[in-house]
Amino acid sequence: MFEGLSERFERFTRMMRGKSRITEKDIKEAMRTVRTALIEADVNYDVVREFTDTVAEACRGSKVTESLTPGQEIIKVVHEELVNILGGAPAKLTVSPSGFTVIMLFGLQGSGKTTASAKLGLHLKKQGKRPLLVSVDTHRPAAAHQLAILAQAADVPSFIKPEEKDAVQIAREGVARARYLMCDTLIVDTAGRMTIDSEMMQELKAIANVVKPTERLLTVDAMIGQEAVNIALDFDRQIGLDGFIMTKLDGDARGGAALSIYKVTNKPIKFASVGEKVEDLEPFYPDRMASRILGMGDVLSLIEKATATVDERAARDTMRNIRRDEFTMQDMLTQFEQVQKMGSVQDILSMIPGMGKKAVQQSDVDDRSIVRNIAIIRSMTMAERYNVRLLNASRRRRIATGSGTTVQDVNILVRQYESTKQMMKQFGGGRKGRKGGRKGRGRGGFPGFPGMGM
C-alpha cells in the first residue's frame, strides 16, 4: 500500500535529512515533489493544497530554521501533518450502551461491502462479541448468497432471505433474528449504490430507520480517485456517517482516499482491509500509517501481528528444543507455518524500519519459497524430521517427488536447516540449564525467519 507515495516521501526525507540550512528554494522544491506525489496518489485536490501550505509554513517557522538539524524537523512536521490528515488519534468502534449494537455498511458497487461485513464479523467475534450478519442486498444477483458463504468461512451466523425483494422487511426480520439468537451485534450489509441514484438512497434511509444503526460505516475502495471525497460527503449528507472502512489496501494503490476523507468529512477511518482472507481486517492507526508512508516502518503493528498469530505453546516448545539443542525439522516446520500465518512476507518486511519499498521488492524472499519448504518437510517421515542424517540420496529423491520439488530444493532446505541449527546452538547453548530463565524472551515468541535470505 501507499506504493510510489512512500517512495517519493523516502526520497524527500533523504533529501532533507542532512540539510543544515534550508533555503526558500529548498522549500519550494520540496513542496513541488510533495504536491506531485500526492496528486498522483489521488489525494483530494483541496487537501493537497492545504497540506503543502501548512508544511511550507512550518518550514519557514522558527522551530525549523533555528534547529541544528532542520531537515529532521521538517520530516517531523510532515509526519505530524500526515497523522493529522489521517485522523489524529485512532478511532474505536462505538458500542451501544443498550447492549445491542447495530453496524450498517454501505458504499459504491464493488467497493467490498460484503467481504468487509464478513471480516468485521470475524473481528468482533475474536473480541468476544456475538455478531449476526444480515444481507439486505436485493439488487445484485447472489449477493446474499455470497455473504452467507463468507459468514460460514468466518464461522459467524448469518441471516439471508434471497427470495424476499423488500430490503426493509429483511432488515426488520434481521433485527428480530439477532434478538432471538441473543446476539449483541448486528452487521447489516446493504446493496451497492451510486449516490446519484435517489431511489436507492431512499431505500437506505428506510433501512436505517428500521435497524437504528449505532455505527454507519462507508466502505471506500483504496483505489478510488478524486471523487472519494464527494461520495463520502453525499452519503454523510443523505444518510449520515460515523466512519470508514478502507478496502483493498493490499494492492499498489497509493491510498489517496485515505489521505483525504477524514480531512474533508471529519469522520475517522476505523478499519483497513488488507487481503483476501476473512481475517485480513485491521484497526486503522493514523500514526502508524503516517510512519509507513514516510518509510519509517511500523514496528508496533509487526509486534501485534506476531503476538496475535503466533501459537504460544508451539513457540515455547521450539524454544525449549533450542535450549536443549534439539532443534528439529519438525520445529522448523512449525516456524514456517507461523510465519505463513502472519501473512505475506513482503508485508511483514515492509513494516521493519529501514526496509524501503525497493529493498523489500528486491529481496528474493517470496511466499512461495515458504510454501515449497513446508511441502518438503511434510513429505518427510517423522523419523526423518527428527533425524536428518537418515536422508540419503534415495530418500531425498522420494521427498522431492512427494513435494513436487527437485532434489536440489531438498538439499538447499537441509543445508538451511543445518546452518539454522548451528546458529541456534550458539545462542541457545549458552543458557543451557538455566531453567525458565529469560522467560520474557521466549514468550515474545517471534519465530524468526530461519534460513531466510541465505
Place this chain on the structure above:
Amino acid sequence: MGLLSKFKRGLEKSKNFFARGFDRIAARMGNFDEDMLDELEDLLLRSDMGINCVEELMGNVRAEMKAQGRRSREFVLSTLRAGMLNILGPRQDLELNTSGLTIILLVGVNGTGKTTAAGKLCYRYGKEGKKVLLAAADTFRAAAIDQLRHWAELSGTAVIAHQENSDPTAVVFDALQAAKARRTDILVIDTAGRLQTKQNLMDELNKMRRIIAREAGDAICHTLLVIDATTGQNAISQARLFTETAAVNGLILTKLDGNAKGGIALAVAWEKQCPIFFAGLGEGVEDLEVFDPESFVDSLIMTE
C-alpha cells in the same frame, strides 16, 4: 437510441461537473487569462485525468493560444477537445472471427464489474445473432457463479461452470471443448478479481491463456481488462501491469454513469497501452456500449 445520446445520458453527471465548471471559469470574461488557465488545469486534475495527461493538454492549449493569438472561450474549448481526441485516438471495434471462434477473456481487479460486463457482452452479441457461450472461471469469490447464471438467464446464454474453489483453468478447458462442439461464435470467460500485484494470481491468468492457445489455436482471443471508472490513478498501474503480465489487448471502462468524472479514460489512454473498446453507461443489460471517443468527449465537455 443513437450512440451520442446514449453517451450523453450516461455521462450526465460528469458533464455537469466538467461543462459547468468550464462555464464558471469562462463566465467572468469572454477571454482566457493565466489565472483562468490555472483554474482549468485544476478542473482537469479533479476529474482524475492525472498529471501527465493534464500537462500535455494544457501545454497544447497554451501553445496554440500563443501561436494563434486567440483567447476566446470557444477557441480554448475546441483546442481542448482536439487535444482529448488526439489522446484517445480513433474509435476501435473489437475484431471478431468471421469463420470461427472468438474468445473474450475478462480480467481485472476485484469489484470492477467483470461478471456484469460478461453478462452484458453476451446480451449484446446474442442480439446480433451470434452463438454465445459463457464460462464461469471465477471460482474464488463466493457466489460469483450464481451471479453469472443470473446474467446468463437474462441474455439466454448457456453457462459452463464447475464447483466453487475448483481450478478455473479446468473450467476454461471444458468451455473450450463445449464451444468447439457447439460451434459457438463467441465465448466469454469471466475470471476472478485479482490485484495486479499478486504474482501467483497473475500466473494463473497466463495458465488460462496457455490452455486457450493449445486448445483453440485458430481462435481469436481478446483479453480485456475491466476498469472501474471511479478508480483514480491506480487505473494506470492496472493497465500497465495487466498488459505486461497478462497480455491484455483492450479495456472496458465500467460505471461511467455513476459517480465517476470520466477523466480516467484519458489518463489510461495517455499511457498508450491499449485501446478502450467498451464503456459501461448504465445498469441495464443493454447499457454496455462501444467506446466512441467523439461521443465521449462531446458528452463530457460540450455545454450544449
